[in-house]
Structure formats: structure tokens, C-alpha cells
Amino acid sequence: MLRLRRAAALLMALPLLAAPVGRAAWAEDLNIGLAAPVTSIDPHYANAAPNSSFARHIFDPLVVRAPDGRPTAHLATEWKAVSDTVWEFKLRPGVKWHDGQDFTAEDVVFSYGRAPNVPNSPASFGGSLRTVTKVEAVEPLMLRITTSAPTPNLPIDLAAIAIVSRHAGEGASTADYNSGKAAIGTGAYKLVRYVSGSVIEVARNDAYWGEKQPWEKVNFRIIPNPGARSAALLSGDVDLIAAPPATDLPRLRADSNIRIFERQGSRALFLSPDFSRTGASPFITDNDGRPLPRNPLLDLRVRQALSLAINRQGLAERVQQGAAEATGQWMPPGAFGYNPDVGVPPHDVAKARALLAEAGYPQGFRITLHASNDRYPADAQTAQAVAQMWSRIGVNTSVEAMPFATYLTRLAKQEYSIVQNSWGSTTGEAGSVLLNIVHSFDAPKRLGASNDTRYNNPALDAKIEEALSTMDPAERERRVAAAVAESVRNLALIPMVLFKNAWAARKPLTYEPRMDEQTLAMGVRRE
Incomplete structure (x- = not known):
């Protein structure tokens, strides 16, 4: 029990525990910049x-x-x-x-x-x-x-x-x-105003059942531009920002008025190929611009080539500026279901080209990679870097980056050929991705709810369901880890990096950093 x-x-x-907070603090407003x-x-x-x-x-x-x-x-x-x-x-x-x-x-x-x-x-x-x-x-x-x-x-x-x-x-x-x-x-706050894509205002719920909140009003500003977010913090327009850009972290750390709060996250950035079409895929053509009669992404060798073409360490160190770690799966070491036998794939351009030729594409093909440009740290920049890496093996890649709200709506309709996607485990274990993204889409059973590219593998589905229904924790973890390995072997998705979570606040405020990356006014306190 x-x-x-x-x-x-x-x-x-x-x-x-909240009793020592001074009276002045209870009357203050809090301004948060969201990424x-x-x-x-x-x-x-x-x-x-x-x-x-x-x-x-x-x-x-x-x-x-x-x-x-x-x-x-x-x-x-x-x-x-x-x-x-x-x-x-x-x-x-x-x-x-x-x-x-x-x-x-x-x-x-x-x-x-x-x-x-x-x-x-x-x-x-x-x-x-x-x-x-x-x-x-x-x-x-x-x-x-x-x-x-x-x-x-x-x-x-x-x-x-x-x-x-x-x-x-x-x-x-x-x-x-x-x-x-x-x-x-x-909840601890009541909604006052919501302007989509701009601002949200909430007011303290004085009848809240839990811990009394020190902020009378909290103003959330949507600031997707990383530089503008840092500028808003430095100028005092906001008190705390989510996801400070890695390029600004040295400057923010050096500012005596700013504090940085960090924690390893459970969000992975990966690529999801189109498995929904056996025939032509909408954003894949030959090098002359003619649609290919068969979707090449259904060939495991093509997916392996795309994976081997990616320099994950380069993405983590140069594009993400050290705010992410290279990975071959979607959870960090120590997490439930992390498989230590699944390493970071090598960067091997020669082997990638050989696999493309073996699959029947010695001259490569053209493809468009779709991504958001306002959701994850350096999301558009990462997609552009991947496009350059793929172009080096003959897969000439263009990038279409767009606001997340538009991207998500189109993704749900299977409009893309391959997307840069991400998932943060709400359960803190590897089964979250297996359940929601890797498992075949089955609306009546509520399985594969976010499997928007429609990967389908009935044998793996059975293993996922068996693993997540196992009551013994040790055996469940073993089965989850085995399903992770099989998913990676089949490249149901192509993992690239794991994000580190960060926040920056003006002194004397503190923030309790979270593995789940949530930015909560309830976690902000005055020291």
C-alpha cells in the first residue's frame, strides 16, 4: 500500500514556514519572462x-x-x-x-x-x-x-x-x-487577464488551501527572443526569466545583481521521421525537385544515415553553448529506465553515405526539416545545424521554422516529412516517451497520443505495454530499458541532446530549479 x-x-x-516573510513582501508584484x-x-x-x-x-x-x-x-x-x-x-x-x-x-x-x-x-x-x-x-x-x-x-x-x-x-x-x-x-492564483502570445496576469488566491503566496499579483510576459529576455532581466523589467540563453550566461553570472539557478532536465530534443506514408512524402524530392515515389524514411538504413550524420557533441557544445548534453536516448543517467548500454551514436559521415547508397540513394535527395523557432533553446539554430550536417552526406536539407503554436497544429495533422521534436518526461522515467511517442497511435486505447509521425511497431507495442503493466519495480525498469534499446535500434525517433534547465533572477530573489522545467511563481522567494 x-x-x-x-x-x-x-x-x-x-x-x-512562510510566517517569517515580511509584510512588505506580501504586497509585492512579481514579473516573470517566459521563453x-x-x-x-x-x-x-x-x-x-x-x-x-x-x-x-x-x-x-x-x-x-x-x-x-x-x-x-x-x-x-x-x-x-x-x-x-x-x-x-x-x-x-x-x-x-x-x-x-x-x-x-x-x-x-x-x-x-x-x-x-x-x-x-x-x-x-x-x-x-x-x-x-x-x-x-x-x-x-x-x-x-x-x-x-x-x-x-x-x-x-x-x-x-x-x-x-x-x-x-x-x-x-x-x-x-x-x-x-x-x-x-x-490553485494559488486566479486568472486576471490572458492575451495569447503576449501577457498573462494572475492575482493571489487568498483562500488558497496551501502555502500562502508572497506575491499579490504575478505578471507573465511571453518573450521568445533570448536576447530580449536577458535584456528585460538586466533592465529590471522582469524579476525572473526562464531559459536564459547560454550565450548570455557568462554575462549574467558576472552581474552582481543576478543569480542563476540550474538543474539537469528530463527533456530530450530529437527528430521524428514521417512513418505515415508509404508513397510520396510531402517535403521529400529527388535532386531535381520531383517527388520520390516511395518515402525513403521508412528504410532503416536511411534513418541510420541521418543519425550518423549528426555531430551531437557539436550541437551540445557549439549550438547549445553547453546548455545541453549529447545523448542517444531520452533520459539522463540515473533516471528510471535509462539504458547504460545505449551510447551516444558516433558521427560518421563516410558510413552515412555508404548506408544511403546501399538503400538506393547514392546521390541523396532533398528534404525539408520543420521545427519551432520559439519553444526550445536555440531550436531554429539547431535545426539549421542539422540541415548542414545532412547536406554533407547528400541529403540536401532546407529548414522551415515557425512559431510553436503553428508548428504543433500542423504536426498533429501529419503535414511534415521530418520534424525536430521534443518531450519532457512528466513521470521522470523513460516510459513516458515509449507510451506517448513510440507506441503506435491508438486513439480508442489512448496510446501513442503524441505519436504524430505515426511510427508503428506492433511487436514493440506489446513490449511497452507489458513493461508499463509490470508491478515489480525492478522488473519494470528492466523491461522499460529493453524497450528503450529496441526503439533506438529501430530509430523510431532520432535522439540528439538532453537539455539542462536554467533560470535567472534578480537579487534578492531565489528560485527552486526543477527537473520538469516548469516556471512557477510558487517557487520564487525573497531571500
């Missing part, structure tokens, strides 16, 4: 890190991840597995919605029914609820969840799902959340 009484007690004690846009206030609209990070201010999940990635009690105070397929969650008493109504288990039932079914969602949360077959409000503060198979990671999976109020959410659209009409949460 898994119980978190100790963690729950700690959470209940946190308000006492990536929040595309919606609807916490179920898109399973994207910027959206989920901001949602934490307005809405609470049952379980949260601590800065080190460990699951911690939140709206649920404790839970237990009644059997391999039945879980019970005790919910926190005395929690109020922003409009004063009581939080109950019925709100959780509603939220778990809504999350996988939001219309026009470009990235579904269905994977986190993939095995859930029934959610019952046994009592006002007791929840029972039945799954179709053993799901040992269920409490961790539920950390991804924000709980919304049933009374405000029934019949509400994503637009109603964006306007504030339905944005009624239990």
Missing part, C-alpha cells in the same frame, strides 16, 4: 510543457512532482492500490474553488472524463489515462479508479492532469477558459 501521510503532513505544515508561449488557459487543451506549467498556478492535480521529480501529495492526501487494477484516493478536505464552492470527488470524475476528449486538441492527455476504465466518487472526498490492466505508475501519471471544476466546466469550451469564464480552479 502506498501512502503519503508524511508528505501530506509536510504540505500542511508549509504555511508555518515559450502558453497557447491556452484550458489545462486539458494541449499536453505541452508551457501550458501545463502555467496551469499549475490556476489549477491543481491530485499529485504533483516535486522539484526533484518525486511524486508528492496535493489534492489527494494519500492513495493505495486495493488490487492490481483498483486504486483509492483520499482527497484533501476544506479545498474551495475560486468562486467559493467546495471541491469534491465529482470534480475529479468530470476532469478525467474531459481531459482526453477536448475538441481540436493538438496534443492529447489521453496517455496519462490510457488504462482508466472507471472513475467513481465513492464519497465526497474518496475516489476509486479502476484500470484495464495493472498500472503501477497511475499516481505519477495523474500528476499531468489538472482538476477543473465541474460546475464551471460542464459545457464550457476552450475559448471559455481563455476568456476566464471557465478558468475557476483551486
